[in-house]
Amino acid sequence: MTLAYIDYLILAIYFSFVLGIGWVLKRGVSTSEDFLTSGRSVPLWITSLAFVATNLGAQELIGMCASGAKYGIMTAHFYWVGAIPAMLFVGLFMMPFYYGSKARSVPEYLKLRFDEKTRGFNAITFAIMTVFSSGISMYALGLLFQLVLGWNFTASVILSAAIVLVYTYLGGLTSAIYNEVLQFFLIVFGFAPLAILAVNKSGGWQGIVNRVPATMVHSWKYMGNAADNPMGVDTIGMLIGLGFVLSFGYWCTNFLVVQRAMAADSMAAARKTPLVGAFPKMMLPFIVIIPGIAAVALSVTAGSGYSLPLKPGGGPDYDQVLTTLMAKFYPSGLLGFGLTGLMASFMSGMAGNVTAFNTVFTYDIYQSYIRKDAPDSHYLKVGRLTTIFGTLLSIGAAYLATLYNNIMDLLQLVFGFVNAPLLATFLLGMFWKRTTGHGAFAGLLSGTAAATLTHGLTIAEGKGGWISPIHEYRSTMAQNFWIASYAFFACLLVTVVVSLATRPKAESELTALVYGLTKIPHDPTPPWYQRPWPLAIAVSIVCFGLNFLFR
Amino acid sequence: MLDLRLPSGWFFLIMGVILTVLGMFSGYSAPLTAANANLYSGISMLIFGGVLLWLARRAS
Numbered sequence: 001m002t003l004a005y006i007d008y009l010i011l012a013i014y015f016s017f018v019l020g021i022g023w024v025l026k027r028g029v030s031t032s033e034d035f036l037t038s039g040r041s042v043p044l045w046i047t048s049l050a051f052v053a054t055n056l057g058a059q060e061l062i063g064m065c066a067s068g069a070k071y072g073i074m075t076a077h078f079y080w081v082g083a084i085p086a087m088l089f090v091g092l093f094m095m096p097f098y099y100g101s102k103a104r105s106v107p108e109y110l111k112l113r114f115d116e117k118t119r120g121f122n123a124i125t126f127a128i129m130t131v132f133s134s135g136i137s138m139y140a141l142g143l144l145f146q147l148v149l150g151w152n153f154t155a156s157v158i159l160s161a162a163i164v165l166v167y168t169y170l171g172g173l174t175s176a177i178y179n180e181v182l183q184f185f186l187i188v189f190g191f192a193p194l195a196i197l198a199v200n201k202s203g204g205w206q207g208i209v210n211r212v213p214a215t216m217v218h219s220w221k222y223m224g225n226a227a228d229n230p231m232g233v234d235t236i237g238m239l240i241g242l243g244f245v246l247s248f249g250y251w252c253t254n255f256l257v258v259q260r261a262m263a264a265d266s267m268a269a270a271r272k273t274p275l276v277g278a279f280p281k282m283m284l285p286f287i288v289i290i291p292g293i294a295a296v297a298l299s300v301t302a303g304s305g306y307s308l309p310l311k312p313g314g315g316p317d318y319d320q321v322l323t324t325l326m327a328k329f330y331p332s333g334l335l336g337f338g339l340t341g342l343m344a345s346f347m348s349g350m351a352g353n354v355t356a357f358n359t360v361f362t363y364d365i366y367q368s369y370i371r372k373d374a375p376d377s378h379y380l381k382v383g384r385l386t387t388i389f390g391t392l393l394s395i396g397a398a399y400l401a402t403l404y405n406n407i408m409d410l411l412q413l414v415f416g417f418v419n420a421p422l423l424a425t426f427l428l429g430m431f432w433k434r435t436t437g438h439g440a441f442a443g444l445l446s447g448t449a450a451a452t453l454t455h456g457l458t459i460a461e462g463k464g465g466w467i468s469p470i471h472e473y474r475s476t477m478a479q480n481f482w483i484a485s486y487a488f489f490a491c492l493l494v495t496v497v498v499s500l501a502t503r504p505k506a507e508s509e510l511t512a513l514v515y516g517l518t519k520i521p522h523d524p525t526p527p528w529y530q531r532p533w534p535l536a537i538a539v540s541i542v543c544f545g546l547n548f549l550f551r
Numbered sequence: 552m553l554d555l556r557l558p559s560g561w562f563f564l565i566m567g568v569i570l571t572v573l574g575m576f577s578g579y580s581a582p583l584t585a586a587n588a589n590l591y592s593g594i595s596m597l598i599f600g601g602v603l604l605w606l607a608r609r610a611s
Contacts, residue, residue, distance in 0.1 A: 021558055185559060
């Protein structure tokens, strides 16, 4: 793929807007809370788009298109079964505690609800994970640009990291959130034309249905038996593993996304952030997954001029489907715009990691364990320095990934083990006042152990089974779903048992933290269609409709 | 605080102008399509940018 001057001009204009937004927002930052939590002042339409955009990094864009080409419309389960119910749940049931507790971060909520060790465990693992995942995505992007455009790996990594650093250093979380929204618009305008052109070229949806295998155009029909569908998962494993444990775990407890809702300007706006965000989220498969399926249809059509990109060793290289489609369908100009969208999604994904790392490091690690009672200006300074420090660590992690690829795979695996049980801890903590700090901590450790054990005892596509394989899954995806499920149930069980054996906190200490001891606000002012429940019902109806349409 | 509709509106307005002009006056060759993708995208960006700026103006 070659870029024209005009494409570089578009990229340059985007960079100047991003930096300009950071520069203007700098004036609004005078306290550490302005910098790290946006001073709880961001309007609803911005937080809800940022809530969706922060998860829409370049890796997701490329990965979803790749997965569309590999598995077909079943990939949409990640949206219509995974994300949407979880987003409704966090908005309706969990946000009152996150926002109402006045906690500044998810780990801080754990400290208020449970105890110091539970917070410490969560804060430290989260901080390490965000740095590494931002490094890993930086590595992926550097490789992609090297492969597709011939750009120098170091140059593209350093340039994009430097821009992210400047705008987050200047404007903090607000700047990251604003740029996420701009990025969201860029992705819609940059990739919707690709979906339209590619589907058109394939003869519309009906043309695709006629050409690709039937398993690729039905999301539910072949789910009865894991052997029948390309993902190798069955309905139960998918519903429990993806639909419940993994997606609820991600959307309801991951500070990266929850932080966006916590920056909203009121409790009502915080609750509605995921609910309003669910509308654009539901429509994303049409932009990110459908082009992948169309690519397969085109590649099996004789004389279409498109064939799936191949790996050097043979076999299709699905990760390059998106960029090869762009090269085939976009003229100079729109091509530059599309690539700018890709770059933007990568940068804002990284900015999301950096800002979440900042808040957790400054409040949950530095202020809790290193220096407790300093004036606020000190923490603002620490927050700013952490931005630099976090970016440098991410760059380091990216280079570590180039040197030791398998260490990174191992790390991601371990992160998965640590994350898997978290949902059980939060559900019990928020909805059962008897849950104790010792229970939560013991539950987290045993959930992580259960995940590790499941991985050691089962095997899929040659992965896992390092203790002794007693069961084989059809795909690593099915294996992941079950690892998460076992971790969840182990954590649930151990937390309950240990909680019953230990002394609970006094009820007076749990106000605003636990269901039943918290007054859920009923705001009667907005018209009925703007209230949380009607919004959630509208989302559910559309979501059911989409599942039905592509069944 | 900065109204995000302003910078986003200007950004899309500028992009819209660039792509519309490209679509009207230069070749728009892409290997697999004959559609003038620059022109159509450019016009939709112009409209989107304009709407954002109008909303921001109305709010202030």
